[in-house]
Amino acid sequence: MNFDFSEEQNMLRDSVAKYVQDDYDWDTRKAIAATDEAMKAENWQTFAELGWLSVPFAEEFGGFGGGPVDVMVMMEELGKGLVLEPYFATVVLFGGLLHKGSNDALKESVIPSVIEGSCLGAFAYLERQSRFELNDVLTTVTTDGEDRIINGEKVVVLNGGSASHLIVSARSSGAQSDAEGISLYLVPADADGVEKTTYRLMDGQVVANIRFNNVKVPASSAVCVEGEAAALIQSVTEDAMLALGAEALGVMGQLNSKTVEYTKTREQFGVKISSFQALQHRMVETFMAYEQTKSLLYRAVCDFEADKPEKRESLLALKIMIDKAGKRIYSEAIQMHGGMGITDELDIGHYAKRLMMIGTTFGDAMHHMSEFTQLRYAS
């Protein structure tokens, strides 16, 4: 048993940490958030040159061959800097689906372009009615010879504004929430019949609602065996939840340490407010919430690396804790920063908003709790 990182993992962490430190200070980040795309193409090229975009992919596609721990160390550092560039949407989600899918021709043609930074991706899976149920898919796909025709609407598509390619989930058979009958297709974002409406979320991301009006793609653009995508979606969203867990941990760490530092400088009633025991004990509580979250992240990541039977329970526990501990940590951070804590100018509110969005991605605590209790207590 060990919780040590390999030399490569430490180098990867240092590389992202150094970038955030030197090239992604708060003013820089604010300027990027103010652009239409909420990202900078030049930064994305830098990510490619530094090898970050290759991390989770196998060596045969030009990847680094990394696992959950490698992605974790990167995502934690990206979280600390509230980095806006769509690493999660493009590499973890979109790239993950291709990589774990079964279409070798697509892997060979698309993954290298993700790694070199020319392909930006998005996974279009959420629908108006679906909330957190991944199998709730009303978007349809029909067969027209060797072509497939997609119709329907996807909402809150992460990186939906900038993506050059989309992977879209669509149903060919079965009832609304059946696991059977779901397929995934690679669709160029500029294909005929793709209609995007972009908007911005509170954490700075630009997302899109996307309508697919008789969008025609070849059968060869199916990412996995048609009708059998549910398992692939589940597997990749599990990787994605681990990655988000790491990002959340980075955000939580920043909120806590910024709050501790602030109380050491802020004076009220003639003393530093860090001298008040009422505040000290609450900062100890948020410190412990952070450490407990880190423990669950390590637990889940180790369980996935080792493919343990209880890995899904560990992952759900992590996701529940992120929502719960996250709410406590950002609430205390805002409260202890006083009036400044509720300004747009200060970074605290922005860290809080990112944590809120992570808390609700792929399910909130309430949603995951139902599955967790079912898995663990039903007999």
Added chain:
Amino acid sequence: MDTRFSDEDLAFRDEVRAFFKEEYTEELTQRMKDKSTFKAAVVEWQKKLHAKGWIAPGWPVEYGGTGWTPTQKYIYDSERASAGVRDNVPFGLTMVGPVIYAFGNDEQKAQFLPRILASDDWWCQGYSEPGSGSDLASLKTKAERDGDDYIVNGAKIWTTYAQYADWIFCLVRTSNEGKKQEGISFLLIDMKTPGVKVNPIVSIDNHHSLNEVEFNNVRVPVKNRIGEENRGWHIAKALLAHERTGIAGVADCKRAVSEIKRLASAEVNGGKRLIDNPNFQSRLADIDIEIMALEYTELRVLASLSSGGAPGPESSMLKIKGTEMQQATQTLLMDLAAYYQGVLPTDLSEDVLGHSFGSQARQSFMYGRASTIYGGSNEVQKNIIAKAVLGL
């Protein structure tokens, strides 16, 4: 990062499991439950562990430790808890033993350590006093030099199992000069010495495990002092960090959760099992998830200890979270017991009473109130983290 068990680990797990199954008999458990046979049964069990070489996993090998890896320690403790095997009485094995091998002289080591390992001496702890609880350094029990002896006067309180003890380790005041921490010494006192008097305290669980220990002109040889005179505080501090690491009780919390699951599957309300009640489930899950996290928090501490770290302020977090979770499981068990939670210690059988765990739930819950108070109250632990970790 890797938490997989190796083949050796799995073989070790099987060996531990088989040993507990074979040796921790039902008959032994029954005798531990009876006040009149409790001490003899506990000593008998600990002697079995000693004979097996497993009595002191935390000690260095040269003094009789097992030399286990952190993984083996984790496996041992998990198996122990899930087999329902009681943890060793800590006062000799995890409290004074480590102090003696770390700070004692050769003569002291030779005199005390083998008898601690063999459970030939029963130890108790003399730290708190009627006037000093969490503010430990304010202690007043006084030891004055008289030739080769100290004359000890004062009183210790909350002394668990003093009624069984052969020896007590005490913090005593040997000087009133300078800071209050600087005038404290660490003394080992034979409980049979004239002038030592044990007064029982019945606790909130209706049991007698706590005591007040009075010292009236008790003569203690100077050679029973560990370390230098007036250096006792530093020794005590090292011990406290050690003690806190142990009292997280994660393995026992896991055992409590599976007990709760089992009992909640049997308790029925309005035709529905409690385990199927969503409100009950979410309360249990909140506890379960914190314990899943705490298990890894403890493993992280164990792993860092094995690579040379000393137990530091992070042990305070284990103490806080561990005792909070113990109390949370005890609270849930009380709710499960419903009106039977009020049952006092009784000889009535389960058949007559109509319930199996009400009295036990009450006792654990009531005595469990102590856990957030002893070993330095949880509020004191928060002060330690605030200062030593957060730099506040």
